[in-house]
Amino acid sequence: MSANSHGHTTAAWTGVTVSFLGFMLAGVAMVIPSPILVTIGLVLAAAGAVVGKLMSAAGFGKKPATHAAPAAKESVSSSVSA
DSSP, X not given: XXXXXXXOSHHHHHHXXXXXXXXXXXXXXXXXXXXXXXXXXXXXXXXXXXXXXXXIIIIXXXXXXXXXXXXXXXXXXXXXXX
């Protein structure tokens, strides 16, 4: 999977970072007992996916692959004389 550079874009890293920070906030808020901060953290975690998608649409995601037309293969015909 590393051959197609899956996830190695600015949009992907930013989306994951925003989601990670949201989950961290929600986790700490659960220990502190703060329902408001848990809610904010979970909303922030969900916003990470939206941020990643918007950044990808803005051009920070994976560039579409441009496939060149395959070169025509020359067929080798061999004739066997008997």
